[in-house]
Amino acid sequence: MLGFIVRRLLSGVLLLFVITTLAYFLVFFTVDGVAYRLLGDSATQSDILAKNHELGLDRPFFARYWDWLTAAIHGDFGTSWFNNERIIDALANRLPVTVTVVGIAILISAILAVVLGMAAAIKGGWIDRLVQLLAIAGFAVPAFVIAVISVTIFAITLSLLPATGWVPITEDPVGWLLSLILPTFALVIATVASSAQQIRSAIKNVYERDWVRTLRSRGIAEKEILFKHVLRAAAPSGLTVLSLQFVGMLGGSVIIESIFALPGMGQYAVTATGAGDTPVVMGVVVFTVVVVIVVNLVVDLINGWLNPKVRVK
Amino acid sequence: MKHSKRIAASVAALAVAAVGLTGIAPAQAANKTDLVIGAVAEPTTWDPIGANIGHFIPYYQAVYDNLILRAPDGSYKPNLATKWQVADDSKSMTIDLRSGVKFTDGAAFNADAAKANLDAYIGGVGPYTAKLSGTTVSVVDSDTIKLTMSTPNPEIVYWLATTGSFMASPNVLKTAGLKTKPVGSGPYILDSATVGSQYVFKANPSYWDKSKQKFSKITIKFLSDATARLNALLGGQVDAAYLTAGTVAAAKSKGKTLYSNSRAVDYKGIVVFDRNGNKNPALGDVRVRQAMNYAIDRAALAKAVEVNAEPTTQIFSPAGTAYKKSLDNYYKFDLAKAKSLMAAAGYADGFTLNLNNWVEPNLNALVESYLKAINIKVNWVQDTNWYPNAKAGKFEAIIMSIFQGTDLVTAETATAKDGSWNCLKYESPAMKKAWAALSQSGTANQVKVQTANMNQIAVEEAWFVPFYRVLHYVATSNRVKTVVQAQNAVPYLYNYAPTGK
Numbered sequence: 133m134l135g136f137i138v139r140r141l142l143s144g145v146l147l148l149f150v151i152t153t154l155a156y157f158l159v160f161f162t163v164d165g166v167a168y169r170l171l172g173d174s175a176t177q178s179d180i181l182a183k184n185h186e187l188g189l190d191r192p193f194f195a196r197y198w199d200w201l202t203a204a205i206h207g208d209f210g211t212s213w214f215n216n217e218r219i220i221d222a223l224a225n226r227l228p229v230t231v232t233v234v235g236i237a238i239l240i241s242a243i244l245a246v247v248l249g250m251a252a253a254i255k256g257g258w259i260d261r262l263v264q265l266l267a268i269a270g271f272a273v274p275a276f277v278i279a280v281i282s283v284t285i286f287a288i289t290l291s292l293l294p295a296t297g298w299v300p301i302t303e304d305p306v307g308w309l310l311s312l313i314l315p316t317f318a319l320v321i322a323t324v325a326s327s328a329q330q331i332r333s334a335i336k337n338v339y340e341r342d343w344v345r346t347l348r349s350r351g352i353a354e355k356e357i358l359f360k361h362v363l364r365a366a367a368p369s370g371l372t373v374l375s376l377q378f379v380g381m382l383g384g385s386v387i388i389e390s391i392f393a394l395p396g397m398g399q400y401a402v403t404a405t406g407a408g409d410t411p412v413v414m415g416v417v418v419f420t421v422v423v424v425i426v427v428n429l430v431v432d433l434i435n436g437w438l439n440p441k442v443r444v445k
Numbered sequence: 446m447k448h449s450k451r452i453a454a455s456v457a458a459l460a461v462a463a464v465g466l467t468g469i470a471p472a473q474a475a476n477k478t479d480l481v482i483g484a485v486a487e488p489t490t491w492d493p494i495g496a497n498i499g500h501f502i503p504y505y506q507a508v509y510d511n512l513i514l515r516a517p518d519g520s521y522k523p524n525l526a527t528k529w530q531v532a533d534d535s536k537s538m539t540i541d542l543r544s545g546v547k548f549t550d551g552a553a554f555n556a557d558a559a560k561a562n563l564d565a566y567i568g569g570v571g572p573y574t575a576k577l578s579g580t581t582v583s584v585v586d587s588d589t590i591k592l593t594m595s596t597p598n599p600e601i602v603y604w605l606a607t608t609g610s611f612m613a614s615p616n617v618l619k620t621a622g623l624k625t626k627p628v629g630s631g632p633y634i635l636d637s638a639t640v641g642s643q644y645v646f647k648a649n650p651s652y653w654d655k656s657k658q659k660f661s662k663i664t665i666k667f668l669s670d671a672t673a674r675l676n677a678l679l680g681g682q683v684d685a686a687y688l689t690a691g692t693v694a695a696a697k698s699k700g701k702t703l704y705s706n707s708r709a710v711d712y713k714g715i716v717v718f719d720r721n722g723n724k725n726p727a728l729g730d731v732r733v734r735q736a737m738n739y740a741i742d743r744a745a746l747a748k749a750v751e752v753n754a755e756p757t758t759q760i761f762s763p764a765g766t767a768y769k770k771s772l773d774n775y776y777k778f779d780l781a782k783a784k785s786l787m788a789a790a791g792y793a794d795g796f797t798l799n800l801n802n803w804v805e806p807n808l809n810a811l812v813e814s815y816l817k818a819i820n821i822k823v824n825w826v827q828d829t830n831w832y833p834n835a836k837a838g839k840f841e842a843i844i845m846s847i848f849q850g851t852d853l854v855t856a857e858t859a860t861a862k863d864g865s866w867n868c869l870k871y872e873s874p875a876m877k878k879a880w881a882a883l884s885q886s887g888t889a890n891q892v893k894v895q896t897a898n899m900n901q902i903a904v905e906e907a908w909f910v911p912f913y914r915v916l917h918y919v920a921t922s923n924r925v926k927t928v929v930q931a932q933n934a935v936p937y938l939y940n941y942a943p944t945g946k
Binding site: 162169298393 | 829830848
């Protein structure tokens with residue numbers, strides 16, 4: 133198991149290096165005019181040159197990349213060119229917002245998807261048809277549409293929930309919970325149905341295997357077959373689906389954070405990318421890749437624990 | 446049965462919990478000793494060197510005082526300067542300073558502090574630091590300073606009343622800490638800042654002018670998304686918000702008080718850079734540029750894209766003296782005249798015009814159709830860096846919304862050979878003559894005469910194809926009122942006041 137973890141961690145580090153190098157390369161060759169954006173319309177050419185020099189934008193690619201890489205290895209991601217905030221502080225403030233919203237959404241989605249998927253696979257009938265219908269609806273109606281509709285109904289028309297904003301849990305636990313409901317709701321509704329459909333298929337697939345029939349013929353209780361054997365065998369597919377949903381939600385949070393004005397990673401990344409704030413973009417890339425690697429590692433570990441064949445591979 | 450009961454109980458419990466939770470109304474800005482503003486932008490730095498106008502200036506006004514105050518109507522009032530005198534030749538200025546003012550770290554505001562601030566600003570690199578370049582500051586006595594300009598600066602008072610004189614404690618000037626933590630003498634103190642989210646200011650207990658402290662606490666929420674700002678206003682999370690044309694109607698229909706800034710701030714239109722015709726020979730012919738002006742139905746365009754925008758064919762602001770009412774309608778929509786000008790210029794069959802792919806697809810579609818009527822085919826250049834590339838001279842023309850500053854700022858940026866919006870350095874004989882006349886003597890009167898002259902020349906020679914002046918909208922709840930500010934997209938912070946409701 134230790135070798136398995138080490139192999140996964142090493143491949144994660146390699147992936148991180150490749151993605152960040154590629155990202156730096158892309159940012160370097162596409163971002164332009166930072167000094168103009170910082171100094172505005174009235175800035176003179178000498179002001180622009182001075183600002184470019186101050187930010188090191190007049191230096192060659194490899195010099196800038198090397199400086200960034202060596203500093204990043206030491207945990208120094210620099211400061212934003214646009215608001216002078218330390219990247220590490222900014223990420224420490226924003227990552228919890230995104231991870232909380234996405235984490236709670238994925239947790240609720242997972243519970244609902246497993247319950248619905250199991251019911252559809254085992255009971256069949258109207259509930260199966262309903263899950264399949266909801267799955268199609270889930271694909272057809274994106275999270276932002278649900279977000280906009282729910283804001284209009286629950287925040288503006290009924291004034292029951294806040295339309296925008298984020299309240300830290302340390303400041304006001306009830307306010308925190310209220311600020312979470314609508315964004316989480318939008319993400320859950322958009323993902324639960326499709327997850328349930330995938331889990332239904334995985335359970336159904338296992339449920340119809342010969343070895344399950346053999347277990348049943350040996351007189352083992354249906355409940356035991358389901359919870360002890362079928363769920364365990366179907367879990368890897370379900371976990372993979374949920375981990376993909378998690379990564380998808382991280383991307384989808386960009387729009388949700390924008391609609392609800394949540395100070396999370398998504399909004400931070402969009403603002404920084406639009407402005408050409410390279411240190412911020414790189415900081416976001418590093419932390420997002422790390423989160424994705426960690427999630428995949430955890431899923432791999434669980435899969436390895438559930439299925440020894442994975443460890444051998 | 447047992448299971449059903451359990452499920453029913455769970456559902457009921459969830460429902461009760463949901464009702465209990467949602468029964469608690471979201472934090473409303475009920476106590477109007479507070480003010481919550483939904484803003485489009487957030488400051489890039491708290492160092493006064495980086496101070497900017499427009500959406501940024503209210504942040505700086507919270508924590509810093511400037512020497513001169515600009516009233517909503519554009520007139521100038523004493524602030525940290527009690528009185529001032531600009532020499533007739535606009536090459537020097539004497540300023541008397543207020544006594545007894547202290548910064549929040551206890552440092553005294555005096556002539557030395559004012560000089561240290563102005564020296565730091567003049568020597569720094571910021572959005573408007575160039576407007577004071579060449580100025581030297583000398584201390585006359587403990588509460589008097591004198592500014593000496595290397596060349597006439599007839600708009601020195603404007604700059605000192607906007608971005609050029611926010612006073613920070615001399616103890617923190619030129620320190621890295623000033624970028625993230627302001628120390629000023631302003632009506633409020635920055636209490637907490639969550640960059641990208643919100644800034645909370647509490648009243649400065651030892652502030653010298655209590656009339657500027659109408660709220661005990663001010664929160665500025667950074668809501669870059671227009672719909673999020675509208676929702677925050679309608680949902681009661683903010684008392685005031687800047688609106689876009691697309692969100693004005695919704696705010697109005699929900700009973701919010703709407704303030705439209707008729708003191709022109711920006712104009713939108715085509716800025717033709719290649720008047721020499723080096724990139725696109727057709728644009729070098731004044732008749733072609735005039736034809737483009739005649740081909741645009743500005744009234745229809747404004748109605749389709751904006752809310753109450755003011756059609757115009759000039760780029761100078763009505764807030765200044767260079768503006769002429771008659772130039773708002775110099776090129777009346779006349780397709781026949783446009784076609785005859787195109788034919789006279791030898792372009793009856795048209796040409797291809799390269800424009801940046803502007804952010805409003807509806808505006809782009811209409812402009813394309815108007816120009817197509819005179820056989821000009823628009824090629825929308827897909828370039829995410831079009832702004833810096835335009836500044837670097839890579840575009841022949843762009844569609845843009847441009848700030849209408851003071852007369853001299855507009856003239857300098859748009860009509861001077863090295864102007865930041867004259868990206869291909871065009872200079873016509875008439876404009877060159879006007880600039881020569883202005884350069885001989887930069888007195889306020891000369892600025893008045895020559896900027897009006899430059900406006901006339903730019904319109905007659907069709908340097909631009911302006912569409913309209915864009916109105917800016919701010920809406921407030923019934924608990925707060927405000928006053929629009931001359932030449933600024935949003936009201937100054939001092940303009941907000943509680944209504945008592």
